[in-house]
Amino acid sequence: MNGVRVLAPAKINWTLEVLGRREDGYHELRSILQTIGLCDTVTIKPAGEVKVAFSGRVEGLDGLGGNLVQAAYRVATGVFNRADAVSIEVIKRIPAAGGLGGGSSDAAAVLRGLNALWGPVDRWRLREAAAELGSDVPFFIECGTVMVAGRGEELTILPEAPRKHLVLALARDETPAKTARMFAALQPQDFLDGAQSLALMLRFNHRLEYDDGHLCNSFERAGYTQLPHLAKTRDLLHGCGKEAHLAGAGPTLFAIFDEEGDAETCASGLRVQGVDAISVRTLASIEALRVEAIQADG
Ligand code: C5P
Numbered sequence: 001m002n003g004v005r006v007l008a009p010a011k012i013n014w015t016l017e018v019l020g021r022r023e024d025g026y027h028e029l030r031s032i033l034q035t036i037g038l039c040d041t042v043t044i045k046p047a048g049e050v051k052v053a054f055s056g057r058v059e060g061l062d063g064l065g066g067n068l069v070q071a072a073y074r075v076a077t078g079v080f081n082r083a084d085a086v087s088i089e090v091i092k093r094i095p096a097a098g099g100l101g102g103g104s105s106d107a108a109a110v111l112r113g114l115n116a117l118w119g120p121v122d123r124w125r126l127r128e129a130a131a132e133l134g135s136d137v138p139f140f141i142e143c144g145t146v147m148v149a150g151r152g153e154e155l156t157i158l159p160e161a162p163r164k165h166l167v168l169a170l171a172r173d174e175t176p177a178k179t180a181r182m183f184a185a186l187q188p189q190d191f192l193d194g195a196q197s198l199a200l201m202l203r204f205n206h207r208l209e210y211d212d213g214h215l216c217n218s219f220e221r222a223g224y225t226q227l228p229h230l231a232k233t234r235d236l237l238h239g240c241g242k243e244a245h246l247a248g249a250g251p252t253l254f255a256i257f258d259e260e261g262d263a264e265t266c267a268s269g270l271r272v273q274g275v276d277a278i279s280v281r282t283l284a285s286i287e288a289l290r291v292e293a294i295q296a297d298g
Contacts, residue, residue, distance in 0.1 A: 003043065069106050101136050166263065169276065171227055
C-alpha cells in the first residue's frame with residue numbers, strides 16, 4: 001500500500017452532560033456522541049519530507065487544526081516507532097470552530113491512516129495516543145455511536161443509533177467559540193448528573209427509537225449567552241417546526257428528522273433565509289472507518 005485515504009467525520013452530541021469541575025482543570029463528562037455524514041478527507045502518502053496541507057473550507061482555521069494534525073503525526077511516530085516522511089492532505093468540509101469536532105477528527109484520522117500504513121497496533125494503543133491529543137480525539141478512533149466519560153477519553157461503544165437525518169445550522173458571524181471559554185462560562189446550575197446519558201444509552205442498547213425529549217446539553221444556557229447569533233438561528237429552525245439542539249460546545253444547532261426529504265426541504269428553506277445550513281445523516285462506524293488504498297500518484 002503506497003498511501004491511504006480516510007474519512008474524518010464530524011460529530012454531534014446527542015447528550016452532553018457536564019457533571020462538574022475536576023482538580024486537573026478539566027470537567028467530568030457524560031456524553032453520547034455520534035458521527036455524521038459531513039466529512040473531511042485525509043490523504044497520507046509517502047513523501048520526501050513531512051508536509052501538511054489544507055484545502056476546501058479553510059475559513060476560520062487558525063493554526064490549531066494544522067498543529068493538531070502535525071501533533072498526531074508526531075505521536076504516531078512514537079506509537080509505531082517509525083518516522084517515514086509523509087505528506088498529509090486534508091480536504092476540509094467541516095466548518096472550523098463549529099463544535100462539530102473537525103480538528104479532533106482530522107487528528108484521529110491521521111492516527112487511523114498511519115495505523116493502516118505502518119500498523120496495525122491494537123485499538124487501545126490508538127485510543128491512548130488519541131487521548132494525548134485532546135479530549136474528543138479517542139471518540140474519533142471508534143466513530144459511530146459512543147458514550148464517553150471522564151474528560152472524554154473513557155469510551156463505551158454502543159450499538160449504532162437508529163438512523164436519522166439532521167439539519168445542521170451554523171450561527172454565522174460569531175467570534176470563534178473557543179471550547180475552553182465555553183467550559184469557563186458554565187455555572188453550577190448547568191451541571192447535570194449523567195442520568196439522561198445513561199437513559200439514552202439504555203434506549204440504544206435495546207434498539208429503541210429516540211426523539212428530542214431524550215437529548216440534553218449542559219452548554220445550552222451558556223451558549224445562548226455567549227453566542228448572540230444562536231437565538232436567531234434557533235428561531236429559524238423552529239420555523240421548520242423543529243426543536244433546535246446545540247451540536248456540542250460551539251455555534252452549530254441541529255434538528256432531527258426521520259425523512260431525508262423533510263430535512264432537505266428544511267435546510268434549503270434556511271439557506272434561502274441566509275443560514276449556513278445542510279442536511280446530513282448519522283454515519284455508522286463501519287462507514288466512517290473505511291480506508292481506501294491509493295497509489296503514490298493517486
Ligand atoms: O482536551 P481539549 O484540548 O480538546 O480541551 C480543550 C479545552 O476544553 C481544555 O483546555 C479545557 O479548558 C476544556 N475541557 C474541559 N473538560 C473537558 C474537555 C475539555 O474543561 N472534559
